[in-house]
Amino acid sequence: xxxxxxxxxxxxxxxxxxxxxxxxxxxxxxxxxxxxxxxxxxxxxxxxxxxxxxxxxxxxxxxxxxxxxxxxxxxxxxxxxxxxxxxxxxxxxxxxxxxxxxxxxxxxxxxxxxxxxxxxxxxxxxxxxxxxxxxxxxxxxxxxxxxxxxxxxxxxxxxxxxxxxxxxxxxxxxxxxxxxxxx
Numbered sequence: 428x429x430x431x432x433x434x435x436x437x438x439x440x441x442x443x444x445x446x447x448x449x450x451x452x453x454x455x456x457x458x459x460x461x462x463x464x465x466x467x468x469x470x471x472x473x474x475x476x477x478x479x480x481x482x483x484x485x486x487x488x489x490x491x492x493x494x495x496x497x498x499x500x501x502x503x504x505x506x507x508x509x510x511x512x513x514x515x516x517x518x519x520x521x522x523x524x525x526x527x528x529x530x531x532x533x534x535x536x537x538x539x540x541x542x543x544x545x546x547x548x549x550x551x552x553x554x555x556x557x558x559x560x561x562x563x564x565x566x567x568x569x570x571x572x573x574x575x576x577x578x579x580x581x582x583x584x585x586x587x588x589x590x591x592x593x594x595x596x597x598x599x600x601x602x603x604x605x606x607x608x609x610x
Contacts, residue, residue: 463562468556483520496511497570578598
């Protein structure tokens with residue numbers, strides 16, 4: 428009986444491990460050169476959690492941040508960090524119009540959407556993010572791009588975050604995505 432329970436436990440653990448691995452690899456990125464600048468397109472499994480949607484509907488602003496790192500992958504030595512870039516967006520609901528407003532905090536562009544599904548679709552495919560000037564890079568080297576993304580609530584004091592830690596966390600971190608800069 429104990430042996431059967433152990434086998435069942437091992438099988439369940441193996442199944443859960445495989446199912447989480449499949450979810451972790453949903454994002455992808457690619458880079459290309461245009462007019463002497465490397466740009467990237469990113470596909471991300473962007474979904475807002477129910478408590479984040481409720482927070483938006485209550486007037487809270489969410490911040491979506493993308494952090495890019497360009498790494499020189501070197502054999503037999505420690506990899507070298509070439510540079511980093513951050514793209515940040517704010518997401519909020521306009522109570523008067525009932526539309527969701529997305530603002531790119533880096534360049535000031537704005538977009539308006541009527542539903543959460545449209546907001547999620549907008550962030551699921553982000554295109555034309557400028558990363559680095561090609562004059563900085565050596566074409567003979569092996570570069571990788573690592574992108575980390577996350578959602579956080581804005582305008583909440585630290586003591587409220589501490590109190591709400593045990594109930595609902597409005598912050599989300601996505602799996603890091605890595606791809607080759609020069610393919």
